Structures are given as structure tokens and as C-alpha cells.
Amino acid sequence: MEQYTVDQAASLLGLHVKTVRNYVRDGRLAAVRVGKQYRIAKEDLAAFAGLPIDAPAARRHAEVSSIVQIDGITRGEMDRVSTMVMASLAGRPHGLRVEFVYDEQRAHLKVIVLGGLEESAQVLRIVDALVRD
Secondary structure: OOEEOHHHHHHHHOOOHHHHHHHHHHOOOOOEEEOOEEEEEHHHHHHHHOOOOOOOOOOOOOEEEEEEEEEOOOHHHHHHHHHHHHHHHOOOOOOOEEEEEEEOOOOEEEEEEEEEHHHHHHHHHHHHHHHHO
């Protein structure tokens, strides 16, 4: 656990040392007394200042939204595609949202895929393989 002295905390907050020491004595800023000095936990200082505690480094995240329209598909073929796609996703975490919208009068199916790039690509490859059969 990282801790700061009153001097360090004052420097980080842009305040005078006496001001920070008064905040500690008044109980407005949590601190632990070690000998004749105060130690202020990093988390307590961040909470006092209203700052996030070392937010993790921003990790890049990319998602894809895809709509695949398949024309000239029967109800039976649509059932086969949707069953195979959903079965390929079952039992493992994937973070995908996959929906099927079938218009029987027009004989077309829309497969809507929302999620991570690689996971979505896998679903699209499965759909492609099933449609080519």
C-alpha cells in the first residue's frame, strides 16, 4: 500500500503543508500517525481529492456490428443456420449478441452480430460455410 507524508500530499494537492496537516487533525483527511509523522494512504488521498485511484491503463477495445442478409432461404434452411450458429456459441463465454430475423414472404434472413472482432468473424465464417452448402 503506497503512502505519502504530509509534505508529499501537500505537493500533490497543491496545498500548503499546514493546510494538509490541519485537514488530517480535523479528520477531513484520513491518516495514520507513525511516530511523530502522519502517513496518508494513496487511496485516502485520492478519495479526499475526488480523483480516481490509478485507473487501469486504457485498454483498446474494438467491437463490430454486422448485419448479414441472406436472400432466397427457406424456413428449414433458416432453422439450420440459426441452430448451427447458436450451437457453436453454446457453453463458452463469447460476449456476442447474435439475432436472427426471418421474413418468410420475402424468403430472406438477417443475421445480426454484435461483439468482439474475432468472435464476430468466427460467426460470420460459420454463416458463410452454411450458406455455401
